[in-house]
Amino acid sequence: MARRSFEVRRIPGFGAIAILTIVLLYVPILILVTFSFNAGRSQAEWEGFSLQWYRAAFANEQVQDVSIRSLWLAIAAAGIATVLATLAALGTTRVGRFRGQTLIYALVNQPLMVPEVVTGIALLIFVASIKVATGYMGMGYLVAAHTAFCIPFAYLPIRARLETLDLNLERAAADLYASPVQAFRHITLPLLVPGIAAGFMLGFVISLDTVVITEFVKSAGQDTLPTYMLGQLRRAVTPEMNAIASLFLALSLVVVTAFFLVSRRRGA
Amino acid sequence: MRRRGGTLWNWLLSAPALLVLVLAASGPLVIVLVYSFLSPGNMGGVAWEPSTDAWFRLFFKRDIFDPEVVTWNEAHLVVFWRSVSLSLQTTAICAILGFPTAWFIATRAPHRRALWLFLITIPFWTNLLVRTFAIQELIRNTGTINSLLLRLGVIGEPIQMMYTDFAVLVGMAYVFLPLMVLPLYAAMDKLDMRLVEAGYDLYGGRLQVLRHVIFPLVKPGFVAGSILVFIPAIGAYVTPRVLGGGRTMMLGNLIELQFGQGRNWPLGSAMAMLLLIVVVAALVLYLRWANAEPEQRNG
Numbered sequence: 001m002a003r004r005s006f007e008v009r010r011i012p013g014f015g016a017i018a019i020l021t022i023v024l025l026y027v028p029i030l031i032l033v034t035f036s037f038n039a040g041r042s043q044a045e046w047e048g049f050s051l052q053w054y055r056a057a058f059a060n061e062q063v064q065d066v067s068i069r070s071l072w073l074a075i076a077a078a079g080i081a082t083v084l085a086t087l088a089a090l091g092t093t094r095v096g097r098f099r100g101q102t103l104i105y106a107l108v109n110q111p112l113m114v115p116e117v118v119t120g121i122a123l124l125i126f127v128a129s130i131k132v133a134t135g136y137m138g139m140g141y142l143v144a145a146h147t148a149f150c151i152p153f154a155y156l157p158i159r160a161r162l163e164t165l166d167l168n169l170e171r172a173a174a175d176l177y178a179s180p181v182q183a184f185r186h187i188t189l190p191l192l193v194p195g196i197a198a199g200f201m202l203g204f205v206i207s208l209d210t211v212v213i214t215e216f217v218k219s220a221g222q223d224t225l226p227t228y229m230l231g232q233l234r235r236a237v238t239p240e241m242n243a244i245a246s247l248f249l250a251l252s253l254v255v256v257t258a259f260f261l262v263s264r265r266r267g268a
Numbered sequence: 269m270r271r272r273g274g275t276l277w278n279w280l281l282s283a284p285a286l287l288v289l290v291l292a293a294s295g296p297l298v299i300v301l302v303y304s305f306l307s308p309g310n311m312g313g314v315a316w317e318p319s320t321d322a323w324f325r326l327f328f329k330r331d332i333f334d335p336e337v338v339t340w341n342e343a344h345l346v347v348f349w350r351s352v353s354l355s356l357q358t359t360a361i362c363a364i365l366g367f368p369t370a371w372f373i374a375t376r377a378p379h380r381r382a383l384w385l386f387l388i389t390i391p392f393w394t395n396l397l398v399r400t401f402a403i404q405e406l407i408r409n410t411g412t413i414n415s416l417l418l419r420l421g422v423i424g425e426p427i428q429m430m431y432t433d434f435a436v437l438v439g440m441a442y443v444f445l446p447l448m449v450l451p452l453y454a455a456m457d458k459l460d461m462r463l464v465e466a467g468y469d470l471y472g473g474r475l476q477v478l479r480h481v482i483f484p485l486v487k488p489g490f491v492a493g494s495i496l497v498f499i500p501a502i503g504a505y506v507t508p509r510v511l512g513g514g515r516t517m518m519l520g521n522l523i524e525l526q527f528g529q530g531r532n533w534p535l536g537s538a539m540a541m542l543l544l545i546v547v548v549a550a551l552v553l554y555l556r557w558a559n560a561e562p563e564q565r566n567g
Contacts (some may be wrong), residue, residue: 007373008465011368011474018372021365022384025391025445028402031412035405043405044415075427084285091281098275104282107289114297115503115547118540121527122296125303125537128313148292149284210396212505212520216527226397233401233510240406245398256393260386 029249036242043239053243062228063244070208070225073139077146078154084147085154085199086192088151093162111149119149120216127217137219145217149205149210157202157263159193194262201259205252296543304537312531322534326542344522354437354502357413359448361441362457362497366448370489371498373449374456385453392458400510403439407511431513439507444500448493455489488558495554499547519543 031043036054040047057063085108086212092104111119127141166190173183218227225248233239303551304322306314326344331337373384391399406412407429414426429435463485467477483490505520513520519539526536 008461008468011371011478014368014371017365017368021369021445022387025388025442026495028406028442029391029394029399032398032402032405035412042415043410044419056562078477081287084288088282088285091278095278098278100275100279104286107294110289111293113547113551114293114498115499115520115543117503117505118297118300118544119293119539120505121523122538123292123301125533126296127300129318142370143479144288146294150290151289155285203394209393209397213395216524226395229397229401230506230510233404237401237405241401245395248398249394252394252398253390255388259405260389264382 021175032242033246035239035250036246038239038242041238054247056238056240057243057247061239063225066223066225066228069222073142073146073224074204076143077150077207078200080143080157081150081154081203082148082196082200085151085203086158086196089155089158089162090149090188093159094165094167095098101126106153109152112152116210117216119145120212123213124216126127139222141217141219142214142222142224145213146207146210149213150206153202153206154199156199158192158195161192161198165191182188197262198259199263201255205255205259208248208252300540300552303534304541306534308532308534312527312533314533319534322532322538325535326538347517347519347522350433350516351502354433354440354518355498355504357437358440358444359494359497361437362445362448363494365441366445366452366493367490370449370452370456373453374459381457383449385452388446388453392450394504396443397510398509399443400439403435404510407435407438415549417426430511430527431515433512434514435511436504436508436516436518439511440501440504443507444497447496447500451488451492452486454475455486455492459485491557495550499550502546502550503543 034046035043037051038047039050039052088104088108092101121144123141130141131137161201169187169191170183173187174180178186209226211230214224215227215230218224221232225244229241229244303314304427305318305320306386307317307319307321309315325341327341328338331339334551369388373381373388376384404411408414409426409428409430413429414423417423418426429438445538459482464477464481467481472480503520504518508518508521520543523536523539523543526532526539530536
């Protein structure tokens with residue numbers, strides 16, 4: 001048998017399945033986006049290019065309302081989570097093993113492991129009793145819930161970045177009579193920025209993506225974009241929903257691309 | 269280094285994050301556990317009377333006329349079974365599609381791999397609801413697939429795909445696939461191709477090499493991927509709600525029902541605890557396996 005160009009890495013059929021899989025991953029999304037530009041209401045027949053569904057989406061006051069709420073909730077939750085995760089990462093990296101370290105890791109990673117619906121009903125019960133006790137109905141509950149959920153996602157890249165930092169840099173700063181605060185401010189923090197930026201972006205995307213927890217925790221009139229969409233999907237959907245989904249998609253895409261660029265630079 | 273004196277400082281730095289996590293994530297779970305051992309209140313909520321009735325009613329029910337007669341609670345068991353079955357099937361589909369995909373990416377030229385990987389990661393980071401909606405638009409009765417088939421004359425009337433187990437399965441496989449590809453890729457990326465070459469040199473056929481060389485070496489990635497798919501699948505709420513509707517509920521939807529129309533908070537709490545037990549059991553089994561694995565390989 002002539003094995004002239006035998007390639008050990010090639011397994012027949014795998015390439016075809018792989019391409020098919022990647023195509024299948026994108027076809028539904030591409031169809032969704034395509035029909036958001038359709039002049040008609042159909043999801044299958046192209047009736048010409050139109051921006052009418054985007055105009056409808058932008059003019060829809062409810063959509064404006066929930067989008068703004070989603071954005072500021074994501075910024076607030078990711079922001080707070082990033083600050084807390086940075087502090088926690090500083091407290092748990094680059095030190096010898098200490099008592100309770102495993103407990104801290106378990107607590108930080110816990111939101112990753114518990115199904116969202118379980119966290120959701122746990123918060124529903126908890127929030128319901130606080131509401132009865134205090135009468136406070138504001139956005140604080142959602143901010144707290146989203147923050148807790150974002151912490152592990154913010155913590156991971158920051159910790160990864162910290163672990164690659166050279167401790168000698170801080171020692172050098174200390175040798176040059178920098179106080180610990182000065183060393184942190186002028187040495188550690190600037191080096192940590194890519195990790196912090198990546199942590200914030202991950203937290204932001206995660207908060208935007210969170211449906212189940214929001215659905216259970218929110219009070220009346222606190223719909224976010226995902227819970228609004230979840231409610232709308234029950235009814236007859238018009239391509240306006242395609243337009244909203246496409247815009248949402250574009251936003252995630254921008255943040256994720258930025259995240260990749262930031263983490264790539266970190267590697268370089 | 270700064271060991272003893274440092275401990276307090278470490279805790280102080282971690283404290284704000286831990287406080288938020290305990291208040292808004294871990295702590296409330298304890299309340300759920302407590303609630304599962306209480307009696308239901310009249311208008312939702314709980315009555316503070318200890319009871320194991322919720323846990324009993326997870327699996328059994330008493331006859332209305334004769335409380336001595338105990339039968340299986342079929343309504344619940346059907347949902348439990350559907351959750352487990354659909355999650356396992358989702359994991360299997362993801363493995364069948366994910367394995368070749370990860371292999372394909374891992375065998376590209378090194379500078380190309382990041383791009384292929386990026387292609388897999390993008391859908392993973394786009395909103396779950398958007399992706400579920402995309403599937404809904406494809407498979408609903410007036411959706412893309414049915415409209416296309418109708419117009420081509422392949423079918424006379426639309427195929428009912430929405431609100432079936434099939435819809436939920438397609439949706440979950442679509443949504444969770446990247447979770448299988450990524451750990452598989454990580455394992456294949458580390459794979460020493462010389463071992464594969466050695467397999468061929470020893471006259472192994474492609475299937476033999478795949479089965480006896482490649483598969484055992486990438487098994488850790490495969491197991492990790494299966495766990496990563498199975499856990500969100502068994503706890504799925506959005507996908508079965510949108511694509512499955514009321515008739516093809518999964519455990520997550522049954523839990524919600526107890527806090528909505530069902531108004532039986534202890535029962536819902538017990539169900540949530542059951543889900544948590546399944547997830548933790550899967551994780552513990554995985555960690556045990558992962559820790560035992562290297563020793564097996566050396567021995």
